[in-house]
Amino acid sequence: MKQQAAFSSIGHWQSIQRVHNRYVKEVNDTLKQWELSRSQFDMLYTLYQQRSATQKSLEATLELSSGSISQTLKKLMQNRLLMRKRIDREKRIILTPTGETLVKESAPVIEVIDERYFKAFTPQDHQTFNQLLNKMQSNHF
Amino acid sequence: MKTNTETLPSACWNTITTYHNHQTKQVNAFLKKWELSHTMLEVLRCLKATTCTSQKEIAQSIQVTDGTISQGVKKLFARQLIKKYRHRKINYFHLTPAGELFLNEVLPAYEAFQAQQFSLLSLAQQKTLYELVTQLHTTQPEEGDAR
Numbered sequence: 001m002k003q004q005a006a007f008s009s010i011g012h013w014q015s016i017q018r019v020h021n022r023y024v025k026e027v028n029d030t031l032k033q034w035e036l037s038r039s040q041f042d043m044l045y046t047l048y049q050q051r052s053a054t055q056k057s058l059e060a061t062l063e064l065s066s067g068s069i070s071q072t073l074k075k076l077m078q079n080r081l082l083m084r085k086r087i088d089r090e091k092r093i094i095l096t097p098t099g100e101t102l103v104k105e106s107a108p109v110i111e112v113i114d115e116r117y118f119k120a121f122t123p124q125d126h127q128t129f130n131q132l133l134n135k136m137q138s139n140h141f
Numbered sequence: 142m143k144t145n146t147e148t149l150p151s152a153c154w155n156t157i158t159t160y161h162n163h164q165t166k167q168v169n170a171f172l173k174k175w176e177l178s179h180t181m182l183e184v185l186r187c188l189k190a191t192t193c194t195s196q197k198e199i200a201q202s203i204q205v206t207d208g209t210i211s212q213g214v215k216k217l218f219a220r221q222l223i224k225k226y227r228h229r230k231i232n233y234f235h236l237t238p239a240g241e242l243f244l245n246e247v248l249p250a251y252e253a254f255q256a257q258q259f260s261l262l263s264l265a266q267q268k269t270l271y272e273l274v275t276q277l278h279t280t281q282p283e284e285g286d287a288r
Binding site: 008009010012016018019020021022025063115116117119120125126128129130132133135136 | 149153154159160248251259269270271273276278279280
């Protein structure tokens with residue numbers, strides 16, 4: 001027998017979408033004071049955590065196309081927040097001191113926003129939430 | 142900054158964004174046969190729920206910028222699915238009878254499509270996910286208080 005959802009699936013999707021749009025808008029508005037977009041911030045933050053990365057590994061971590069990665073990279077390099085460096089014969093990308101200062105200044109502010117949304121979540125809730133959303137993406141209709 | 146490792150909330154946000162982008166792509170692909178984008182459908186749904194409203198109110202209601210919906214609004218207007226009337230320098234929109242008919246055709250198919258998307262989860266899991274998302278909404282200040 002086909003299972004029937006007790007609530008509207010459109011409503012369910014809309015609810016997820018609304019919270020996502022609201023969060024993105026809030027983060028983008030907040031990042032304006034550092035003249036950053038969310039995708040630029042995510043890249044800087046990733047490089048801060050990983051210390052260095054290759055263009056390929058950034059693609060994997062940030063789950064973005066090579067096109068949008070190279071565009072973001074270009075912009076951040078123009079603004080002298082990132083630079084390329086050869087480490088062990090590999091061309092890697094690292095933060096400049098200015099980039100590092102910017103992450104140290106902005107990341108705690110973004111973390112406060114991130115945490116505010118999830119403040120009612122237990123660690124178990126986080127795990128369940130991630131599992132369910134990941135499961136939803138295993139579809140290929 | 143607390144640690145050098147990613148915090149749980151920011152990891153969750155990455156999951157949401159990835160899921161959101163994935164799902165939006167699926168929705169847009171599904172709506173192609175009606176030459177609709179996800180945003181255009183949201184505009185129509187918003188107009189169905191409230192009899193008539195301004196572009197700004199529509200944008201607020203679906204949580205996007207005015208700019209994001211203006212293209213879609215133009216297309217819907219050109220297809221005569223929506224009508225506008227001007228009052229005190231503000232354009233208000235409402236569905237035309239053709240728009241109503243069109244939406245009545247699209248919505249059941251769209252609901253079935255969304256149900257299929259969620260069917261990878263059991264009903265209990267869908268309920269859990271719904272409750273968790275609701276929690277994310279309720280921990281936020283009221284709309285309007287948000288920065």
